[in-house]
Amino acid sequence: MLKLSRTLNSFSAVPIRSMSVLSTYLKYSEYGEPVGVLKKFEETLNEPENDQVLLKILVSPVNPADINVIQGKYPEKPPLPAVPGNECVAEVMACGPNTKSLQPGDRVIPFVTQLGTWRTHALFEENKLLKVPKELGLVQAATITVNPPTAYRMLKDFVPVKRGDTIIQNGANSAVGQAVFQLSKLWGIQSVGIVRNRPDIDDLKSFLLELGASEVLTEEELRTTTIFKSGALPKPKLAFNCVGGRSSTELLRHLDDKGVMVTYGAMSREPVTAPNAALIFKDISFRGFWMSRWGRENLHSAVRREMLDELIEIILCGDLKEPVHQMIPFEDWENALKGATNFTGFSGGKYIFDFRE
């Protein structure tokens, strides 16, 4: 006899007798500009079978990488046709008979990449989901798997950084940059952020200093700063680069001997130049970081589980705030994606699809 779906038995918090929902979703069958290749569809999802879990998606962010995936410009290429979207937070509506750990009413986030989250409802396998506390804010939960872990791993995995040491980063108002400032502050690390000049630069500086930055400089100010020469701050041991080109060269100039520059983005689309003297005589390393790869390589590792537990705890303690964002009803997906396609990565804000009615 088949085990009954858990929605139908007494374990269910909210017993549901017959489960059938209409899911609205986006889909693309060829790579291209999102507004051109994405179409909206509907399908009926029935009761979850085996280890499936029926989800109601609550919110899902539009990350720059999501756009690159749809454009076919990203190394992760889901088999086509595909539903876009990589991160979300969802509520469990029903669990298949072979599920083990989830219950209707639980909040979950994707445990793997490229599940396809831009849909109102989904049937996913239980082992591709991670339960998170309901106390986490919706945006906090929906944006926890990419940017905070990127900041976390870059601070931990490249060169030992102790309390009082300095790190420096460009594109410092990005979602990762904001997480870097907050984690650095929490761990006693001094952080210098570099941003492009702009009309509201004073507001931006105040915002980032408030988050935890020790110093925020424009690209121009970095060229003439004496904060490292004067000893006001120790020379940075670690630089995080999401811009490339000249901006990374300027970061490099201030790096301490044996320092490491970690590239995790390339907003300028220019490569990093590694001068021979920096490599040979200063023993500076040029490394890269990509969360998707790290996640794949450490999928079921204790270190990944511990990191996510620690990040959740940090967020619940109020030490890691959600990124600046704008909620967009899912019906307005075309306008959101038009805006996101022009996203430069410097605005520090991101669109979040809201699937709740």
Add this chain to the structure above:
Amino acid sequence: MLKLSRTLNSFSAVPIRSMSVLSTYLKYSEYGEPVGVLKKFEETLNEPENDQVLLKILVSPVNPADINVIQGKYPEKPPLPAVPGNECVAEVMACGPNTKSLQPGDRVIPFVTQLGTWRTHALFEENKLLKVPKELGLVQAATITVNPPTAYRMLKDFVPVKRGDTIIQNGANSAVGQAVFQLSKLWGIQSVGIVRNRPDIDDLKSFLLELGASEVLTEEELRTTTIFKSGALPKPKLAFNCVGGRSSTELLRHLDDKGVMVTYGAMSREPVTAPNAALIFKDISFRGFWMSRWGRENLHSAVRREMLDELIEIILCGDLKEPVHQMIPFEDWENALKGATNFTGFSGGKYIFDFRE
């Protein structure tokens, strides 16, 4: 009562009653082109005192870095005035009363950098010298502290390379390149060397294949080779770059995911370009290596002693040949330095000063 100098007591292999030698040496008091700033001098050296050792220098190589030091273009800047020269092999003539391990007749090499070896005789402190077996050839001994250890450390310290794995290197006929081929062969590692095209390319390829290279390609051949795509050789995990610029970009194209490019020279004077996709998505690292720094940081370490012992054993077994070189009597120092200043690093040969009469 002072302990008598060991040359005067019965421990001396060749007792010498009164020690006084005339040393001929080069000296520079300002940085510049070697032939312009170097002058020849003579001085009388008396019996060694305390922990001093009186040496008769036998041979000393002219390394490209020696020229850069005299030009003031090297990070190591000996206090001026200075005697040039970094490597040599010498014979101990007499030992001061507080010396512990050396005896007259011993062969020694410098244990530290920039001692100033371009002189016929010298008084150095015992702890700045390392005894080597007399069975070592003079050129082998005089060139053992920079190039073979560079090859050794680059093969060991950056990424695990097991038997059957591949490494790739440009400027492959340099002294380091020759050592890389020989150590790779000894350790079962496949090695691909890249050289510039030249009239006698077939002879050069034969010479390097004979040394141990698995494959030797010109820069042009590298651009279209299919040896890695076809699976004839596994993709390299490690690349050694002493050229920079476009040559390093071509090496990079063939590197396996998670590969490391180690830069130890810059013959083209062009920087290394680190493409963002290589850093982020292929997880390729760009590192540097400088033997002088490594030597300083590991001066008295067991790992340095073990490496030198192992290299001496490898040489004595015939598995690491001395580099192609040309002996030059010390009297002809001006002509040798004129030639060395135009040294491009690609000839694979080097001048060795011969101080023996």
